[in-house]
Amino acid sequence: MFYIQRNAAGEILSLAKESNPEHIEAIDPNHPEVLHFLSQSGEVFNQLDTSLIRVIEDLVDVLIDKNLLRLTDLPLPAQEKLLSRKKVRSSLKNSLNILVDNDQGLI
Secondary structure (H helix, E strand, O other), rough: EEEEEOOOOOOOEEEEEOOOOOOEEEOOOOOOOOOOOHHHHHHHHHHHHHHHHHHHHHHHHHHHHHHOHHHHOOOOOHHHHHHHHHHHHHHHHHHHHHOOOOOOOOO
16 A cells, blocks of 8 residues: 655645655555556656766766766776767757858758
8 A cells, every 4th residue: 555645736746655644645556547647656766867877977078078987997887888978969960950150051
């Protein structure tokens, strides 16, 4: 059993495993409202994870630039993932760079 807190519109705002002053309504973990709430939470975490991945990549780059870390210090799978993401970002950046460096523009 979960205990939920609802917002003014009656939607689930948060879940708890145990009852407390904010979470007093008991609900079955398989209730459609609970499943919907959990699926929305997963999307939020995915968005946060994507942002955090970029922060970690930038941090690794800074540590390498300052000679505090070598790419080869990392496990091989981590090296491959970092290099792969860097390559994809670089190719996307180049493919999206449609402006030319002169005053004539594209037209």
